[in-house]
Every structure is written in C-alpha cells, then in structure tokens.
Amino acid sequence: MIRVALAGNPNVGKSVIFNNLTGSRQHVGNWPGKTVEKKEGYAKCFGEEMYVIDLPGTYSLSAYSIEELIARDYIVKEKPDVVVVVVDASNIERNLYLVVQVLELGVKTIIALNKMDLAKSTGVEINVKKLENLLGVPIVETVAPKKIGMDELCRKIIEMKESEEIQMRIRYSDILEGAIHDLIEILEEVKEFRDYAYRWLAIKILEGDNAIMQEVEEKIKTVSLKERIYEIKKRFEEKVEDTEMYVINERYRVIQEIVSKTVHVSKKVTLSDMLDQAFLDRYIGIPIFLAILWILFQFTFIVSTPFVDMIGDFFAVISNNMANVTGISHLDYLLFGEYGVLNGIGMILSFVPLIMALYFALSLFEDFGYISRAAFLMDKLMRKLGLTGRTIIPMILGFGCNVAGIYGTRIIPEEDDRIIAIVTNPLMMCSARLVAFAIIAAAFWGSMAGTILLSLYVIGIVLAVSISLVLKKFVFKGKASPFIMELPPYQVPSIKVAASQAWARGSLFFRKAGTVILFGLLVLGVLATTDVTTLSFTDDVQNSIVAVIGKMLHPIFAPLGWDWRLVIAVIFGFVAKEIVIGATAMLYGVTEDEFASFIAQHYDPVVMYAYMVFVLVYVPCIASIAAIKNETGSWKWTLFTILYEVSLAYLLGILVLFIGGFI
Amino acid sequence: MNVKLSSLNPGDKAVVVRINGKGAIARRIADMGLIPGTEIKVVRKAPLGDPIEFEVRGYYLSLRKNEADIVLVKVKEYDSL
Numbered sequence: 001m002i003r004v005a006l007a008g009n010p011n012v013g014k015s016v017i018f019n020n021l022t023g024s025r026q027h028v029g030n031w032p033g034k035t036v037e038k039k040e041g042y043a044k045c046f047g048e049e050m051y052v053i054d055l056p057g058t059y060s061l062s063a064y065s066i067e068e069l070i071a072r073d074y075i076v077k078e079k080p081d082v083v084v085v086v087v088d089a090s091n092i093e094r095n096l097y098l099v100v101q102v103l104e105l106g107v108k109t110i111i112a113l114n115k116m117d118l119a120k121s122t123g124v125e126i127n128v129k130k131l132e133n134l135l136g137v138p139i140v141e142t143v144a145p146k147k148i149g150m151d152e153l154c155r156k157i158i159e160m161k162e163s164e165e166i167q168m169r170i171r172y173s174d175i176l177e178g179a180i181h182d183l184i185e186i187l188e189e190v191k192e193f194r195d196y197a198y199r200w201l202a203i204k205i206l207e208g209d210n211a212i213m214q215e216v217e218e219k220i221k222t223v224s225l226k227e228r229i230y231e232i233k234k235r236f237e238e239k240v241e242d243t244e245m246y247v248i249n250e251r252y253r254v255i256q257e258i259v260s261k262t263v264h265v266s267k268k269v270t271l272s273d274m275l276d277q278a279f280l281d282r283y284i285g286i287p288i289f290l291a292i293l294w295i296l297f298q299f300t301f302i303v304s305t306p307f308v309d310m311i312g313d314f315f316a317v318i319s320n321n322m323a324n325v326t327g328i329s330h331l332d333y334l335l336f337g338e339y340g341v342l343n344g345i346g347m348i349l350s351f352v353p354l355i356m357a358l359y360f361a362l363s364l365f366e367d368f369g370y371i372s373r374a375a376f377l378m379d380k381l382m383r384k385l386g387l388t389g390r391t392i393i394p395m396i397l398g399f400g401c402n403v404a405g406i407y408g409t410r411i412i413p414e415e416d417d418r419i420i421a422i423v424t425n426p427l428m429m430c431s432a433r434l435v436a437f438a439i440i441a442a443a444f445w446g447s448m449a450g451t452i453l454l455s456l457y458v459i460g461i462v463l464a465v466s467i468s469l470v471l472k473k474f475v476f477k478g479k480a481s482p483f484i485m486e487l488p489p490y491q492v493p494s495i496k497v498a499a500s501q502a503w504a505r506g507s508l509f510f511r512k513a514g515t516v517i518l519f520g521l522l523v524l525g526v527l528a529t530t531d532v533t534t535l536s537f538t539d540d541v542q543n544s545i546v547a548v549i550g551k552m553l554h555p556i557f558a559p560l561g562w563d564w565r566l567v568i569a570v571i572f573g574f575v576a577k578e579i580v581i582g583a584t585a586m587l588y589g590v591t592e593d594e595f596a597s598f599i600a601q602h603y604d605p606v607v608m609y610a611y612m613v614f615v616l617v618y619v620p621c622i623a624s625i626a627a628i629k630n631e632t633g634s635w636k637w638t639l640f641t642i643l644y645e646v647s648l649a650y651l652l653g654i655l656v657l658f659i660g661g662f663i
Numbered sequence: 664m665n666v667k668l669s670s671l672n673p674g675d676k677a678v679v680v681r682i683n684g685k686g687a688i689a690r691r692i693a694d695m696g697l698i699p700g701t702e703i704k705v706v707r708k709a710p711l712g713d714p715i716e717f718e719v720r721g722y723y724l725s726l727r728k729n730e731a732d733i734v735l736v737k738v739k740e741y742d743s744l
Contacts, residue, residue, distance in 0.1 A: 062690060093696060093720040093721060094696050094720050097694065242685065248698060249698045280707060280716070281710070282707075282708075376709050376714060376725050377709055377710060379709065379713070379714050380712065380714070381711060383727075482730060484688070484730060485724070486722060
C-alpha cells in the first residue's frame with residue numbers, strides 16, 4: 001500500500017484530484033479534537049493499492065494556523081510515502097512557496113501542475129521541463145475536472161515510491177545554508193530527532209518556530225547540545241534582522257529566480273475579472289450578495305422539503321401499522337412509538353436530505369469562488385458585530401433550520417470564529433419555532449402577530465451578536481483572526497465534488513449525530529411512558545415520570561407564570577420545537593385546533609410572550625445539539641451551549657415579565 | 664516617500680518596503696508573498712470601504728485596512744484618475 005498525501009493551497013482543485021483518485025472510496029470526518037475536515041480514501045492504479053489523504057488547504061506550513069499545523073504534523077509524523085503538491089498553474093509564484101516548504105521537509109514530492117487550461121487561457125506559459133529540473137521534482141500536468149493527467153500522476157506516484165531519495169536542489173543564501181549546515185551537524189547527534197528531516201528542523205529552529213522550539217526545549221536532554229544549538233541560532237539572529245522574515249524572503253527569492261527562467265506571463269483581462277466588477281461593485285455588489293443568499297436558502301430548503309416530508313410520512317405510516325406487533329406495550333412503544341427507535345431513525349433520516357442539499361449548494365458556491373467574495377463584501381459589517389464576513393451565511397441558514405446553520409459554519413476558516421458561529425446559531429429563530437410561535441402569536445395578538453414574530457427574530461439576532469462579542473472578547477481574547485485571504489479566480493464548480501461532499505456529509509450526520517438523537521429520544525420515550533408508581537407502561541403522560549419531573553421543576557418556573565404543563569411541554573421541546581404546541585394541547589386535553597383559543601383565555605399575553613422568548617432561547621432541539629457536538633467535536637462546547645441557553649432563556653423570561661409589568 | 668499600504672487608492676501601484684511588526688499577521692502577510700521589493704496594485708475597496716483588494720504576484724489578495732496598515736510601501740504611480 002502506497003500512502004499518498006495531497007497538499008496544496010486552497011482553491012487549486014485539490015479536492016477534484018482527490019475525488020478523481022479515490023472515487024467513492026472515501027471517508028470524511030474531522031481531524032481528532034479539531035473542527036477541521038479530514039478526508040481520506042483509497043485508490044487503485046496500475047494494480048497498486050493507495051491510501052490517499054487530503055491535507056487541509058494551506059498557503060504555508062508555519063505554526064500559526066491549525067490547518068497548517070495539521071498538514072505539517074501529518075507529513076512530519078505520519079511520513080507518507082509520497083506527497084503530491086497540487087499547484088495552480090495560473091498562479092504559480094505563491095503556489096511554489098508551499099512547494100519549497102514541502103521540499104524542506106525532505107519527503108518524496110511530486111507536483112501536480114493543475115489548471116493548465118486556465119493558465120494557457122489567461123496568458124501564462126510554463127516551461128515545465130525546465131521547472132522540473134530547477135526544482136528537482138517531477139511535475140505532472142493536469143486538468144482535474146477533465147481527468148487529464150490522472151494516469152500519469154498515478155504512474156509517477158508509484159515510480160516515486162520505488163525511487164531513491166531525491167536530491168535537494170534548492171539552495172538558499174550562504175548565510176542561511178551555513179547556519180542550516182552547522183545545525184544539522186548537531187542535530188544528527190540528537191537521537192530524539194532521529195525521525196525528523198534535519199534540514200527542515202534546522203530551518204524551523206532558525207525561524208524560531210514556536211512548536212519546534214518547544215520540542216527542542218523538551219526533547220534534548222544533553223545541555224551542551226542545546227547550548228550549541230542556541231549559539232548557532234544567536235549568531236544567525238545577529239546577522240539577519242528578523243529571522244522569520246529572512247527565511248520567507250529567501251524562499252521567495254529562490255522562487256522568483258526559478259519563475260523568471262521558466263514562466264512567461266502576458267496578463268489578459270479575464271472573465272473572472274469581469275465578474276468581480278459586478279459581484280464586488282460598490283453599488284450592486286451587496287444586492288447581488290443578498291440575491292445569491294436567497295437562492296442558497298431557497299435551494300437548501302425547497303429541494304430538501306419534499307424528501308423530508310416523504311421520509312416523515314413513510315415512517316409515520318410504518319410505525320402506526322406496527323404499533324402492537326410484539327404485544328408488550330413498553331417494547332412496542334420503544335420500537336414503534338412516538339419517541340421510539342423507528343420514528344427516531346425517521347427523524348434522523350429526515351435531516352439527511354436537508355444536510356445533503358445544503359452541502360451540495362455550499363460546495364458549488366465555494367468551488368465557484370463566491371464564498372470568499374461574500375466574506376469580502378460583508379466583513380466590515382460583521383466584524384462590528386464581533387463576527388467575520390462568512391458568518392452571515394450560516395446565520396441566514398439558521399433561520400431555516402439551526403442544524404443547517406451549524407453545519408454551514410464549515411465555510412468559516414478560522415476555528416475560533418467557527419466555534420462562536422456554531423454556539424450562537426441556535427439563537428436564530430428557525431422555521432420550526434416560527435410555526436409554533438405563529439399559532440400563539442395569532443391567538444394573542446391577531447393582526448399584530450407579525451410584529452410580535454419580528455420582535456422574536458430581533459431578540460434572537462441581538463442575543464447572538466452579544467454572545468459572539470462576549471466570547472470573542474473574553475474566551476478567545478487576544479486571538480486575532482486575520483482576513484488575509486485570496487480572492488481566487490472564478491471557475492466552473494465541480495458537480496462531482498459537490499455530490500460526494502453532500503453524500504459524505506449526509507452519511508456522517510446519520511452515523512454520528514444519529515446516535516445522539518436516538519439516545520435522547522429513547523430516554524424521553526422511556527420517561528414519558530413509564531408510570532411513576534408502578535414503573536409499568538402507561539400511555540397517560542400525566543402519570544409518567546416526565547410529568548413528575550415537570551411538577552418537581554415547576555417551582556423553578558413558577559416565577560415565569562407557567563403551570564406544570566408548560567414545564568413538561570418545554571421538556572418535550574428538547575426533541576423538536578414543533579412538538580411544544582402539540583404536547584401542551586395534549587396536556588390540557590384540548591385538540592391542536594382548539595389550542596389557540598384555549599391558551600388565549602388561560603394566559604396573560606405578557607406571560608405568553610415571556611414563554612415564547614424562553615422557548616426561542618433555550619436549546620432548539622436534540623438534532624441541533626447533536627450537530628453542535630458533531631461540528632465542535634467537543635462535549636464541553638455542547639454542554640456550554642445548552643447551559644448558557646437555558647439560563648439565558650430563564651433570565652430573559654423573568655426580564656420580559658418585569659418589563660411587561662410596567663406596560 | 665514610504666507610506667502605509669492602506670493609504671493608497673484603487674488603481675495605485677507600489678512596491679513593498681517593509682512589514683512592520685512580528686507575529687502571526689505579519690508572518691501571514693509575508694507568506695502570501697508581500698516581501699520587500701514586491702510590486703502591489705490596489706484593485707478596489709469593498710462596498711463598505713474595508714477590506715481592500717490587491718493584485719500581487721499575479722493573484723488577488725484581500726486585506727483588512729488594519730492589516731494593510733502594517734505594510735509599508737513606496738508608491739510607484741498614482742492612478743491617473
């Protein structure tokens with residue numbers, strides 16, 4: 001088995017090449033403990049089995065971002081047999097910057113010179129043979145969407161695996177090479193670093209790379225060796241002003257030298273430039289963005305809704321027909337009841353079309369190059385709110401469904417910003433809550449219902465923004481999330497990449513989020529159908545354990561003006577918000593149609609408004625909790641979200657009553 | 664005369680002189696190819712005035728105003744308009 005790692009800048013077509021190689025034999029997940037996507041798969045070419053891993057897209061291999069650390073740690077520690085660096089031929093200088101850093105790592109490297117067609121059409125001519133010679137690296141020309149060059153790439157990978165270690169041809173300045181040479185001599189004596197590429201290690205020490213300096217500090221036990229290392233580093237520092245910048249300059253100097261001999265550019269105005277004149281225009285740029293956002297939203301929800309409904313109906317019919325199959329009421333209920341296994345699977349499955357449609361659409365827009373434009377347009381506004389430009393997209397998606405919104409945060413590159421966006425997304429009032437609130441608002445406020453609903457949207461947004469600001473300031477303090485971002489040329493998006501992304505994400509949701517949802521449902525199902533005194537099956541919720549819990553918790557919620565039935569409805573609301581109305585109606589013994597007029601007679605409007613605010617803010621649903629767990633990869637953040645939401649909901653409920661008392 | 668990159672207007676061309684400061688942001692800006700001697704052109708500002716789009720090394724890069732503040736440049740030509 002040949003182990004191949006794909007590296008490359010973002011937007012170079014790396015995922016299309018990954019898809020071409022692995023086809024359907026791929027697996028998508030997260031890097032352990034991170035929110036960064038990990039894609040791996042298997043390929044078979046010319047009889048050879050290959051394991052292919054798609055490293056996060058990065059511009060560099062420093063220790064300043066999680067993606068870069070993941071990519072370089074993988075190459076350093078997992079030691080793939082061959083690293084394929086995918087290079088955008090139309091933008092070769094900056095792409096070669098990553099190439100030379102991979103070469104520093106001393107691994108067997110191949111360049112896939114991708115987008116050759118685009119390069120030619122934009123007036124970039126490359127002397128590939130000469131470039132190959134100067135870099136000392138085999139180059140395969142590819143046009144990934146047309147699968148051009150894939151066989152050749154496979155052949156080169158196999159050849160490379162068999163070949164002897166290649167010679168490092170890139171030479172930096174004498175000052176730098178001298179220091180590298182001196183350091184390598186010492187490092188060869190350190191057995192703790194036997195597995196590392198000495199040249200790379202030496203460069204990192206000279207740069208003063210945080211992660212590596214820490215390893216040097218911890219791993220080298222012999223004091224004299226350590227002192228000699230620091231001595232060389234100090235001498236180098238005395239010669240050059242800023243060591244890190246010096247090394248970067250050297251890399252680009254070498255690249256410029258190579259590029260000047262091998263690449264000829266006669267820049268033409270491209271279609272991409274023309275598109276940006278419209279998309280980023282001072283006047284129509286933002287209206288176009290809003291229109292595209294609307295399309296994204298509509299696509300995600302309209303395409304998925306028929307499937308969602310179909311799945312829901314299908315499982316409802318089956319579970320109704322099977323209601324008494326085993327004859328043991330508890331077991332029947334757990335298998336086929338309202339909160340049973342079968343309905344649970346139906347519920348999980350019903351989210352899958354939504355997630356697939358979402359990822360399909362997001363992947364197309366990302367691939368097209370528009371998501372970074374959206375970030376460019378919205379950054380200033382969103383930053384004032386403590387958020388980043390791209391956060392607007394998951395926020396808007398959250399109005400449809402928080403699960404979609406939470407998964408949509410994947411387009412945010414910085415992990416801190418992504419976590420903020422995930423934990424605040426539930427405050428976006430989703431369509432399920434809208435349905436429940438619309439019934440209550442219509443019953444109480446009649447023609448004013450629209451204004452009441454709007455006020456709830458506003459409350460949600462204001463809270464999300466405030467919490468983002470607080471998290472940014474106090475939890476992720478001092479961590480700048482830079483906006484140093486490429487606006488890549490627009491390209492025709494790959495339907496295949498979008499489809500495989502949709503499929504992978506949909507099935508990941510089913511496997512990972514599914515267990516959390518099913519567990520939550522079953523717990524509630526058991527509690528709702530177990531008689532509190534006899535512990536036997538009951539179909540009367542009022543005698544169930546849930547009812548007892550609701551009554552026990554009632555004193556806590558009494559200040560909000562609820563009776564115990566509303567407490568129980570809120571407990572059921574953990575499953576999904578659309579259940580709240582049905583559960584309340586059932587507990588009061590009225591039908592859902594009678595519910596509106598019934599509740600209007602029994603509750604004060606201020607109490608009901610406070611109730612809606614509570615329901616808006618406290619945990620949206622079990623599926624969103626599972627999504628948060630899935631995307632943050634952490635129970636800590638998941639529990640944090642639940643806790644802050646429940647307590648915030650309670651405080652706001654009290655606040656509404658207090659203010660309402662004056663009106 | 665050396666000025667901040669952020670002070671230029673769309674259409675202006677300049678050459679990078681130095682990046683002021685250390686740390687992640689300075690490093691990342693340099694990683695993207697803005698090193699002394701590099702030619703850079705201001706393409707446009709975002710509709711709300713920030714961030715700013717630049718053309719450098721044959722590709723388009725966006726920087727926030729406060730990030731462009733730390734890049735010191737020497738103006739080559741101001742846009743004729």
